[in-house]
Amino acid sequence: MEARLSHATIHSDFVKKVEELSGQDLLACYQCGKCSAGCPIVEEAEILPSQVLRLVQLGQRDDALHSKTIWLCASCYTCVSRCPRGVDLSKIMEALRQIVLRKNLDHVKVSELSRKEMAKLPPIALISNFRKFTG
Amino acid sequence: MKIHYYPGCTLKVTATQFESSAIASAQALGVEMLELQRWNCCGTVYSLANDDLIRQLAPIRNLIRVRNENGNAVTTLCSMCLNTLKSANLLINENPEKKRTINAFMDEEEDYDGGVEVVHLLEILRDRVGFEEVRGKVTQPLSGLRASPYYGCLLLRPEEIGIDRAESPTILEDLLKSMSAEPIDSPYKAECCGSYQTVDKADLVIEKTRDIVSWAARNKAQCIVVSCPLCFFNLDERQKDLAERESGTALLPVFYFTQLLALALGLGAEVCGFQKHVIDPRPLLSSKGFI
Numbered sequence: 001m002e003a004r005l006s007h008a009t010i011h012s013d014f015v016k017k018v019e020e021l022s023g024q025d026l027l028a029c030y031q032c033g034k035c036s037a038g039c040p041i042v043e044e045a046e047i048l049p050s051q052v053l054r055l056v057q058l059g060q061r062d063d064a065l066h067s068k069t070i071w072l073c074a075s076c077y078t079c080v081s082r083c084p085r086g087v088d089l090s091k092i093m094e095a096l097r098q099i100v101l102r103k104n105l106d107h108v109k110v111s112e113l114s115r116k117e118m119a120k121l122p123p124i125a126l127i128s129n130f131r132k133f134t135g
Numbered sequence: 136m137k138i139h140y141y142p143g144c145t146l147k148v149t150a151t152q153f154e155s156s157a158i159a160s161a162q163a164l165g166v167e168m169l170e171l172q173r174w175n176c177c178g179t180v181y182s183l184a185n186d187d188l189i190r191q192l193a194p195i196r197n198l199i200r201v202r203n204e205n206g207n208a209v210t211t212l213c214s215m216c217l218n219t220l221k222s223a224n225l226l227i228n229e230n231p232e233k234k235r236t237i238n239a240f241m242d243e244e245e246d247y248d249g250g251v252e253v254v255h256l257l258e259i260l261r262d263r264v265g266f267e268e269v270r271g272k273v274t275q276p277l278s279g280l281r282a283s284p285y286y287g288c289l290l291l292r293p294e295e296i297g298i299d300r301a302e303s304p305t306i307l308e309d310l311l312k313s314m315s316a317e318p319i320d321s322p323y324k325a326e327c328c329g330s331y332q333t334v335d336k337a338d339l340v341i342e343k344t345r346d347i348v349s350w351a352a353r354n355k356a357q358c359i360v361v362s363c364p365l366c367f368f369n370l371d372e373r374q375k376d377l378a379e380r381e382s383g384t385a386l387l388p389v390f391y392f393t394q395l396l397a398l399a400l401g402l403g404a405e406v407c408g409f410q411k412h413v414i415d416p417r418p419l420l421s422s423k424g425f426i
Binding site for chain 1 (some may be wrong): 190330
């Protein structure tokens with residue numbers, strides 16, 4: 001992955017937007033990787049959770065928003081309870097998802113889900129999935 | 136004691152056995168759970184975006200319903216309901232301006248003061264009833280039952296919302312011991328099961344289920360004990376999916392803690408709804424002489 005860094009990307013509107021939506025100080029993270037070490041979905045992720053945060057720190061908008069990791073996150077708060085710097089990564093992941101979802105780009109297409117499978121699922125699963133993955 | 140009770144949607148649909156066994160067990164322990172006369176879905180997931188106040192209305196509205204019935208506290212069984220109600224309550228107590236905005240928006244409601252305490256039934260059992268009291272009321276000790284407690288995420292995290300230590304909880308173990316069951320500790324007990332990913336990424340949840348269940352089986356657990364209806368679905372249904380893919384997979388029944396409690400208190404299988412389980416727990420229970 002090639003990253004182009006400049007004063008403009010690091011101070012871009014994208015970075016400000018993530019800070020605003022998440023309420024987090026992105027630069028508080030010193031990349032120790034504890035969030036990635038404890039993340040339950042990390043085996044499926046092509047970019048580690050700590051790397052997603054690094055991409056956001058550096059204003060790498062497209063790489064951060066196109067990463068699978070933000071959709072694998074299940075907001076389980078393990079990273080939040082273990083971060084030595086008090087960074088709430090679950091809120092940063094939510095901010096990234098919201099930036100995509102608010103452009104009407106749903107991650108889950110409800111009409112494409114199997115009816116048979118949906119009939120088995122508890123309401124709690126459907127409601128939470130649609131709240132997290134649709135706009 | 137009496138306490139208002141917020142069921143949430145899943146307790147009325149796929150997890151009715153959780154509700155029936157909880158209400159009967161609480162009653163036997165002197166706790167009357169009074170279902171709110173009106174309630175709505177809590178939203179299931181707490182909105183983590185700073186500007187998304189509209190999604191805090193559903194949980195706050197339920198807390199207003201508690202106030203409408205002159206309540207100071209409400210109990211829930213579902214970990215996700217606990218999380219949304221308690222998190223929204225904390226948010227407005229820490230942010231007076233957001234509280235004002237939410238109250239102003241819901242001008243058809245009484246202003247909410249932030250004063251309702253949200254407690255999980257497990258906390259009532261630990262802090263108000265006491266596990267020694269539970270032990271004294273047990274008429275059918277679950278001796279010889281090796282049960283692996285599984286907490287998942289939202290009963291424990293975030294830490295300001297959780298009901299026990301995030302990394303090393305013991306509340307389910309302590310309850311199991313009071314019923315003379317044998318808790319089997321697991322490194323996966325506080326690790327996420329994949330949660331709502333079960334809707335569009337079932338394979339991921341099947342892998343998480345494999346980790347959780349196979350560790351328990353290797354360590355000679357005979358069943359898994361949960362408190363969350365989504366953990367229950369994932370470990371029960373997705374375990375069956377796993378077994379269909381791979382022959383020779385051990386099938387471990389999954390219980391809500393209240394089902395085991397109801398059996399231990401001598402309330403019988405009638406309140407436990409075991410027929411709703413995908414992995415039938417009745418052969419295990421009858422082999423132990425509990426039903």
